[in-house]
Amino acid sequence: xxxxxxxxxGIALALYLSAxxxxxxxxxxxxxAWERWGRxxxxxxxxxxxxGLLLHVLFAPPPWLANMTFLISLVVIAxxxxxxxxxxxxxxxxxxxxxAPLAFLGTLYPLLMxxxxxESASILLRYPWLGTHVLTTLLGQVGFALSFCAAAAYLLQSxxxxxxxxxxxxxxxxxSAHVAFHAAAWGFFLFSMGLAMGxxxxxxxxxxxxxxxxxxxxxxxxxxxxxxxxxxLRGVRGRHGSRLKWLxxxxxxxxxxxxxxxxxxxxx
Numbered sequence: 001x002x003x004x005x006x007x008x009x010g011i012a013l014a015l016y017l018s019a020x021x022x023x024x025x026x027x028x029x030x031x032x033a034w035e036r037w038g039r040x041x042x043x044x045x046x047x048x049x050x051x052g053l054l055l056h057v058l059f060a061p062p063p064w065l066a067n068m069t070f071l072i073s074l075v076v077i078a079x080x081x082x083x084x085x086x087x088x089x090x091x092x093x094x095x096x097x098x099x100a101p102l103a104f105l106g107t108l109y110p111l112l113m114x115x116x117x118x119e120s121a122s123i124l125l126r127y128p129w130l131g132t133h134v135l136t137t138l139l140g141q142v143g144f145a146l147s148f149c150a151a152a153a154y155l156l157q158s159x160x161x162x163x164x165x166x167x168x169x170x171x172x173x174x175x176s177a178h179v180a181f182h183a184a185a186w187g188f189f190l191f192s193m194g195l196a197m198g199x200x201x202x203x204x205x206x207x208x209x210x211x212x213x214x215x216x217x218x219x220x221x222x223x224x225x226x227x228x229x230x231x232x233l234r235g236v237r238g239r240h241g242s243r244l245k246w247l248x249x250x251x252x253x254x255x256x257x258x259x260x261x262x263x264x265x266x267x268x
Contacts, residue, residue: 002056004052004055005052005053005060008048008049008055009049011045012046012049015042015045015048016041016101016104017104019039019041019042019045019096019100020038020100021038022034022038023038038096039084042084042099042100042103045103046081046103049073049077052073053074053077056070071110071134072106072107073107074138075138075142076102076107078139079099079102080102080103082143082146083095083096084096090178090179091175095149097169098152102145133194133198134194136190136191137191137194137195137197137220139190139194140187140190140192140194141187141191141255143186143188144188144191144223144248144251144255145187145252147184147187147248148248148249148252148253150176150179150180151180151245151249152245153170153171154176154177154180154242154245155242155245155246156170157170157171157172157173181231184230184248185235188227188228191224192224195217195220195221195224198214198217199217216262216263219258219262220255220258222251223251223255226247226248226250229247230244230247230248230251
């Protein structure tokens with residue numbers, strides 16, 4: 001990463017942390033102004049984060065997707081921007097309580113543990129459409145993450161209602177269910193395309209690229225299957241309720257572990 005990019009990422013990281021603290025202060029202390037400050041901090045952090053990546057693209061040599069910080073930053077920006085738009089144009093409220101800490105942790109992780117994929121430059125030069133596979137899959141994961149957050153909000157609100165209480169910091173059950181379904185739908189579409197590209201590369205690329213039956217692609221199948229089952233039961237069969245939301249929770253959890261822990265296995 002270029003120095004200018006790292007400076008902007010550092011400022012964005014501080015803004016994400018400040019926004020997280022402001023939202024928590026609003027939650028626990030009831031200071032309404034803190035929510036406004038937190039939202040502005042989150043919006044400014046996303047803008048500066050995106051500007052930092054733009055500077056990296058302008059001044060650093062390609063391939064840019066070879067850098068883990070760049071890749072995860074794309075996911076963080078897409079996730080945070082999508083969440084802010086949901087709050088702006090839907091009845092979903094207090095989603096920033098989840099967005100800001102995730103943006104902070106997601107940005108901090110690659111800065112503390114920078115990873116560069118081995119031989120990624122030569123692979124991306126030989127297979128330039130591989131970058132499309134990576135970006136499409138990550139955008140699908142953003143949809144799954146939003147669906148996960150909405151499903152978690154649904155489960156927490158449902159538990160509160162069973163105890164005779166209404167959690168005013170969580171959206172209504174209908175709103176959470178609506179967001180979980182639609183976010184899962186477009187995330188599933190993008191993830192399916194990315195998974196198909198990855199499978200085509202795995203079986204079509206020469207042996208020196210990916211090993212046969214690459215574990216990262218294989219372990220993406222449970223995530224795909226969980227969301228496929230959820231969309232079928234919710235969209236086709238018309239089922240509702242908390243049990244369906246656990247499919248979203250399980251599918252995203254497996255996908256997150258696969259994304260952060262399981263590496264690709266390159267041959268040779």
